[in-house]
Each structure stands twice: as C-alpha cells, then as structure tokens.
Amino acid sequence: MFRQFKMLAALAAVSALTACGGGNGNAAKPAGPAPDAKKVDAATAANVSGKVVLEGTPPAPVSIKMASDPTCMDANKGDLKSETFVVDGGGLENVFVYIKDGLGNKYLFDSPTEPVKLDQKGCHYVPHVVGLRTTQPLEIVNSDNTMHNVHGMPQANREFNFGQPVPGLKSNVTFTAPEVLIPFKCDVHSWMNAYIGVVDHPYFAVTANGGKFELRTIPPGTYTIEAVHEKLGRQTQQVTLGEKDSKEITFTFKAPA
C-alpha cells in the first residue's frame, strides 16, 4: 500500500513537472497578434487541398520485432509494421502539411482548450503523426497493460521524459513555441515513435486516405506551405489565394533508394 502510494506520489510529481509543458524560457516565443489583428472572414476565405505523392517504389513495410515485451507480442500477434512509409495509391500518408509563412500577426485565432489525444495502444503510438496548436493540451494515454515512458525531444520547447507504468494513465503536455516536427519515443520499446507538429494557427493537416490533405478557411494572401515527413524531410510551395479560392497543390517526395 505504502509502496503504491509512493509510486503514485512520484508519478504525480513527474506529471506536475511535465504537465506545465514543454515551455522553455529559452524558446523563441511566437509574436502575439498585432493591435489591429482581426478574425478571419469566413465569407471571403479560401481553401487549399492536395496530395503528397511518393515517387518511386516505397520501401517495404518492416515487421517490428517485439520479443522484448510479451505484452506487446500478444497485443499485435507479432505483425505490427513500421509506419514510416504508409503509401496508398501512390499517396504518402503521415505527412504534416501546414502554412509556414504568410499569416504574419494580422489575424486573431481562437485558442482551443480541448486536448489532442496521443494513445499508446498495442505498443505503438496512435496516431503516428499528429498536429496541435501552441498551448493546446496534448493528452498522452497509456492504453497498454505494460510499462511505457514518454520521451519528447523538441528543440524549441523543453525536452521531457516521464513514465506511464499503469494502464489508463493520462498525462497532459503543452508546447509554448511552434515546432514542426517534435519526435516522441518510448525508450522501453525502441520501435515506438511518433511525431508532433505544433503551430500557432489552425492551418495544418496530416495526410491520410491516399496522401490527401485539406487546409480550410484561409484568408486571401500569399503563403508558403510546407510538407514535412519524418524521414524524407521538407518541401515548400508558394500559393497565392484570392477571395473564395480553392486551389489544389501536390508535393512529390522521392522514395529512398
């Protein structure tokens, strides 16, 4: 009983330390909105949609060896595949697409408070890539009946590492500085990794359903849109949007040799 109390106390201390987030006093704080900043007018806003394509033969999915933890073996019946290259109909999934430049500080955006969930389920992260806003909580959950540690390795925000030894345990993390992408890993299960995109506006997406993405309700203007893949790196495109425009763009990454 006493031991369990000590363990929970330690976990609470760790959670308290980490819950206040990856905020780093040294991190570049995003500039706040200008005094004359305004809300985006939905009536004149534009949309950008498109696809991320993988050119060439994608690497074959690699089966993950989980012999070091029988619980993970049981959860997956030994057939969990690497999620680095998920390709469907030539479209590359798990790519983070967002407006990198062009918004400036001319617009006011709401600050969502509902958490974005990152689950540890079957000894892998679900989803593999996820986006959220600065100061928006990232709720990290352990749905496995085994030990996990959550190790976030940001550059602009503060690094953290805490344990989630109990199934059902939840911890909230926030990030104060925009950063794309932040690698997450579990050092207990070396194959477990996830990538988090943190931005200070609502224009981001993660490619799914054959590499497709959509950024909606963008104010007219000229923007740099960036697509970031965990292994293949970054690509940018410039897009000029008029009122009520709907543009399609395609990013093409080359498959590794």
Add this chain to the structure above:
Amino acid sequence: MAACTVLLIAAGASVTSTDSGLSVPDWPTTYGWNMFTFPVSKMVGGIRFEHTHRLIASSVGFLTIVLAVWTWRVESRRWVRWLGVACLGAVVLQGVLGGVTVLLFLPPAVSIGHAGLAQIFFCLTLTLALVTSPGWREAVPAVDDATLRRIATATTALIYAQILIGATMRHNAAGLAIPDFPWAFGHAIPPVWNARIAMNFAHRIGALVVTIAILATSAHVLYHDRGRRELVRPAMLLLAFVAVQITLGALVIWSGKDPVINSVHVVNGAAVLGTSLVLTLRSWKRDAEGTELVGVRVPNPRVQPPLRAEARP
C-alpha cells in the same frame, strides 16, 4: 571487485548499445518504486538493461564500501588505504553522474564523464587488487628499465584517451558516421566532414596510434625483459586483446552497430586498458624500499647486509 566492475561496465555498455538509457525516466527510483523492490515482471524492453545496470551498480557500490572499510582497517600501507577511499569516492561520484545523466536526458558531456569515470574506477579497483595480491608482495628484484616505464605509462594514457574518444563518439551517435571500414566513404581520408565524422575518424586514428604503442611496448618487453614472467604475460595478453579489439571495432561497423558486438567492444576496451595498467604498475614497482610498497616488512635481499658467521671469542 575488479571482476564485478567489468560486469558493471558490460551492463553499462549494453544500456548505451540498446539505446535504453532513458527507459527508466526517474532516479534513484524506478517508475516510483524503490529500485530493489521493482518487480522483475515489469522489467521489459529497455528497462531490462537500464534497471539491471542500476542493480549491478548498487551492488558494486555496496562492495566498494566493504572494500574501503576493510582496506582501511587491515592494510598497513597508508597509500593503499587511501586507494580504497579513492575507490569509494569514485563509485559515489559515478552513481551520481549516472543519475544526473538520466535526469538531464543524457547530455553527452555527462554521459562521457560517466563512461570515463567508469574506466577510472575500474583502474582503481584493479590497482587495489594488484597491490594487495601475493605476487606483488613477493620480494622480486625491481624492473630496472626506465624505457619500459616511459612507454608503458604512455601506452596506458593513450588507451585511456582512446576510450574517451570512443565514449565521445558513442554518446554523440557517431558510431556509424563513417559507414565503411577500413575505408572512409571509400577513401583513406573522409572526403566530407562534419563533427560526427571527425569523432569517428579520430577514434580510428586513435586505434592506429594505440596499436602502434602496444606493439612497441610488447616488443620492448619481449626483447629486453623476456625473463620477467610478470611482464611478459601482460604484454602477450595486451597483444591478444588489441587484436580482438580491432576485430570487434570492424564488426561494429560491418554489423551496423549490433548491440552485443558494440557492448563487447566496450568491455574488451576496458580489458586492454586494465592489462596495460598492470604492465605499467609492474614496471614501476620498486624493491629498494619494498617495505613501503608491498606492505609487509620484507627486507630487500639486494640491500640486506651479508650475514656473518663469526665465532664468538
């Protein structure tokens, strides 16, 4: 004790080789448990390596306390008593460094310090084992070979420096910065450079320098001191260990940093250092003031006055 330290170095090397250093995020507890009550059933994945390392380290720490107290109580030589204290200080500092590196997410400087101090601690325990051994207490004539002292000392220092370079490379993830061996990107000198490539190449150059130093030391012993078994044996062993070490280094690269090979490479590196240290210490052992060095009051046969068998008047 020295053998336990080798086991501890092996456990530490396996933590780094399997990238498990942060699999237990807290210290000195383990996921909130007292480390000695952490359930074996929960030692899965990387926790097996990290927690085992902590348990062995704690055991070695306990043994070191016993060793230091025991040495202080029974040893007549003052400097040996203080050697025991130095062992204790080193193991305490080593434990703290191990904890700090976990809590600070393995900063290379702290992790390299942890790796470097591990070898210092090993050298201290080995020295203690050597100078308290029966062989050391034998009143054998001193090694009158100043050249051997110089090159053996230099060789030991070079091996330690090479181990530090290796630790720097390991803790900066530069082990495969140059992916081929014996060439570097197909050339004798890397055609491209960055910090990691420089670390990797420095370790290769270090291996060459250390190998030459060991060859020189061993050749000197075999040529000039071949009658001294206590020197010839470590010299021969040193040659064997360095040959194994180079082979392991090559295999680390060819296997893409296989964790087992990588760990054995670290342990064998300690063996190279330890053997060279033994050779060095034996080369420095004096017999003229043997009473001070060996801890027992054994008169030196070479300075003892001749016995007189004169009849009493």
